[in-house]
Amino acid sequence: MVGVVRQAGGPLGRHACVTGRPKTAGPLPDSPIDVKSTPWALPRALAGALIASAALVALLAPAAHAQDATRGAALYRALPGSPGVGSCISCHGEPVNNRNSVLRGAAGGTLISRTIAAVSAMGYLRQFLSDADLADIAAYLGTVVPTAALETLPEPWPTVDDFGVQAVGTQAAERWILIRNLQPRGDIAIGGVVSTDPMVFPVQHECPLTLPPLGQCRVRTWFRPATAGPAEARFDIVAPGGQVLRSGRLLGTGAALQPPTLAWLPATELIDFARVEVGRSAEVRLQLHNPGSTAVSLQRLRSTGPQALRFAVAADCVASGRIEPGARCDVTVTHTPRSAERAESWVELGSDAANAPLLRMQAIGVAPAAPADPSPAPPAETPEEDRGGGAISAAFALGLVLAVVALRRGGRKKRPGPG
């Protein structure tokens, strides 16, 4: 099976915006941009919560101007009235990801107005938005990330983690998210990492006040379902000033009885393909084990994340949708670099069991040794996946591996969780 990107953005996720002017003010381009930065967007369901946090930030910010950031946040998501065409979010996604430099709009309504005049795809917006509206949108964009470009923000890995099924009133095994500074130069100041539901999804970060270049820190997460059924929370990485820098999601499902817990054999939390030549593939085999005494039904087993398509996860149990009690399912993970660049991803597992530990995958694509017979250079990185990862050195990747190993060792000794 081929890895499939499950965009955190759901329907708003991976769109490429039209570059031509819409015929009239007709139904808009739900279609997309030529994306220059990370093509993720947060799910629509989180929009309300984001608006709320934007409002909070707006309240905390010095009241220097009269623009209304809360109103701007709403306008960013939906144009006034019901014009039947999308607003900014339909092309740019969540602004925190700064797709197509949308955060430059924080400079003010005038810049947005000029952009609307200059970018034909955005031209139709003018008839729906007044100068005051644009100023409010600019004020909202100003609350998202005042100065930073995406590369200068802390990068969570993964951005979505799923605990799977857990008995109500019990606590799932600890999982963790890595927060990285992917820049070779420049610190990132971290104010904290907070959960929107600290009772059900407590989080505890171990991040320093400033994350040095190529540094990383860990956020430990737990799931304590209070009721049966699906549960979800957002984790926000916030700056010392309270601005939300990046967000991600924690998922789980509460159940009356504790189901089996899936496990990787051998126990693995990172597959490091190391260096793989462009034009070749590398493969790793492992097994997904159901150690329990009841069958597990499996809905998904795939690579996910911004560079998910470079990794493929294949397993027979996906086709059969079942892992019998005590059975092991053979899983083959493949990496095929598209360019000489670092790539990372993780495995998304969907089942009615407690989840196996998160399995991260990483690799570094390297240029093939010069062939005797000159052939065309490998195609350049596709813009939609260009995340500036090329700047990350092999040493950094090695550091990650070591860190993961160290964390696994250290993690075992730590206490089981808060409370």
Ligand code: HEC
């Ligand atoms: C139909 C798709 C679409 C919609 C809707 C849209 N944009 Fe854009 N926007 C684009 C594209 C495409 C670019 C990139 C243009 C380029 O780089 O040449 C862009 C670029 C921008 C930029 C960067 C300008 C710069 O100086 O680099 C800003 C700011 C911006 N948009 C703000 C907004 C705001 C605010 C809204 C909502 C009111 C919005 N956009 C709605 C497609 C869209």
